[in-house]
Amino acid sequence: MSATREALFEGATRIDAWPGDARATAYGDGLFETMRVHRGVVPWADAHRARLEAGAKRLGLSLPARESVDAAAAGLFDDGGDGVLKLLVSRGGGGRGYAPIADTAPLWRLSRHALPAPARAGGLVLRWCDLRLSAQPALAGMKHCNRLEQVLARAEWQDAGIDEGLLCDVDGHVIGATSANVFVLHGTRWTTPALDRCGVAGVCRAFVLGATGAVEARVSPEDIGTADAVLLCNAVRGILPVARLDARAWAMHPAVAGLQRDLARAHPAFPLPQELA
Template sequence: MTTRIFDGRRRVDAIAADGRGVAYGDGLFETMRVHRGTVPWWDAHWARLQHGAQRLHLRLPEPRQVREEAADLFANDDSANDRGGVLKLIVTRGGGGRGYAPPAAAEPSWLLSRYPVPVAVADGLRARWCETRLASQPLLAGIKHCNRLEQVLARAECIEAGVDEGLMRDLDGNVVSATSANLFVFRDGRWLTPLLDRCGVAGVCRAQLLPALQAREARLDTAALEAADAVFLCNAVRGILPLARLGARAWPAHPAIAAARVALARRHPAFALDVEHP
């Protein structure tokens, strides 16, 4: 991992001791797939970041500087023959002393980090239903804010159970997402994906696939998902990840998922490898 830290426009050596991101999770983040030194979905990620900043009344750094620093971070990227890299951007409200009240004119703090692409799962994911539930908070629904304790607890469940991923529900039992991915369900010849108006993250990859698959947003319960003909998870780093097993329920490879991967590859060149080597 390589990381650069900034206070406003100025590069610094460390996060400030009074940083609100550390103290309260008062910030946002984006995790992006890099392909041959570029971020093909940059505009979509920045638009979601702006939307989140409006919700939180949080200042963003100057977009041109962020993009130039990101490009420089991958300037020596030699990914023409591999799966590229991952760029993570964290933006917080900056320093503000003790107490919840946000400072009136804080300079944003932000970090850029470079990571390798996660290892692909060859035969589909094994998942479980998580006991940890997602609380409803419409003001935060959809945005990628820095408070992810629910996902941390759910991910710990997955590690303990020895599975690849966990599916999460809200307090009413509605299916929302996986711990780090959105999900799509294929039933009766069409794709469905959960509504995210109460909780959950509206993923950039999900936004690309909604029109591509002519998918419909809907409330889904556990029975609806387990009765599906096919299920996949998706995010902007790993693309489409077929679900192979959920408890006792198993799904074989399905042509609708293969078609979805082709549709995604048309929108992001890094995911063409998933079509060539599923």
Template sequence: MHDTVIPFDDRGFAYGDGLFETVLVRDGEPLLWEAHMERLARGCVRLGFVGPERAMLDTLPAQAGQGLHVLKLVVTRGRGGRGYLPPADPQPSLRWQFSAFAPHQERWREGIRVRLCRLRLAIQPCLAGLKHLNRLENVLARQEWNDPDIAEGLLCDSAGRLVEATCMNLFWQRDGRWETPRLDACGVAGTLRAALLAERPIAEVAMDTDELAGVDALWLGNSVQGVWPVARLDDAEGNTVARWPITAIHRPLQNAGHALLGYPGLAD
């Protein structure tokens, strides 16, 4: 754990001027590490500062020891600057923390219930794909429900196109083809999503919410939890929009994701 007092003028604290990564670590070995490091480096370039040295970052996962942990990395531009104008020579800050972790295995097997959120994500291509520290949209969306039976909320952009869940990426099968939302306008480009796109025939498409009820299967996934099949979709008022029986159709994409994370495959 590396947790020091955050200076009042740290730009991550003041403005959300920074990035973070959440990495699954098994017995000291990070999963999808290259994808996490590439996204972090890409984010630093996009925000316009030099990130931590890769050699130093590579030493962190082994500190977790045995068992399953999540390593959270937080990188900010550092201190200073006049108002929003960043300092000419920023000194980025890095903090990290390990947390013991156990996945929701019952959600792998039984599927989950999700809802549509009222909140709409702002379209901002300059930040699209990044896992930046400005996550107020996700915070507001997650406050829309308190029902513990609802595992996640699905988010659209201001044009009504599906983007993601509050903390997971979205996949579906339609007419026998795997698809996922395009993330060129907003949303977080997850590392598990990137790995699946590289390995499997998944098309990036634009789709409105009213088309979602007609898909053959629906999943949520990220690099920590794995892949959850969706059994029920509600609207923002709690009315059921669609139900899907969890069957063999769900397992190929789910098992492909779990193979990348060292999680067990599932069969019906």
């Protein structure tokens, strides 16, 4: 079953339609999580919930009870299938004006989607995006609902031969891809961009940080070009080796293959690629 299905709620009450004045719609005033489902279960559910709660605390946003979300998710995946589960939480209170209304029940929606197509065999082909990400430390790291920068960046190319685009901030530091985090390897040292000014701190990024002991630091475009290996990662697609960026090409690196093995042991939705089994 791959057709999109959804459930809508206000607080713990099922509603028939998402309000047109929902603050997430009107102002991007909300958070979302995109989760890989394996046989009806979200293996990284605790990590997604922890990130959601951390973002909600920073925004002063009420969240639906975890029990309510879990029950609704079970209903969407009652066939025990695989797919993608998206949770969107909007601050409660509608109408016009930026001022949030205190102590309102959140609006939230869960939707089920099909898995993305398998990644390109041999590794991803990347490009540089022209758009530069703005710096806003108050929002850095969160998966908030204002994603217009990513929308504009992804609109820069239509070439089916390009899998992803890398984004820099206004100061020229690499932040990540339009929908993934990035790690670079020099010798035995992994580095990933610091996300204290902008960017999304992904759940799979946290896994790779723990598995590699990577340094969080400023990363330049030159650091990408001189790397021994580059990978992208997110919670839906896992760890994806990069094969080419402009004129630079990379063969599959043993360190990346090792991380894919680690991920396969930690998350049942990401089996070993055939060549690594």
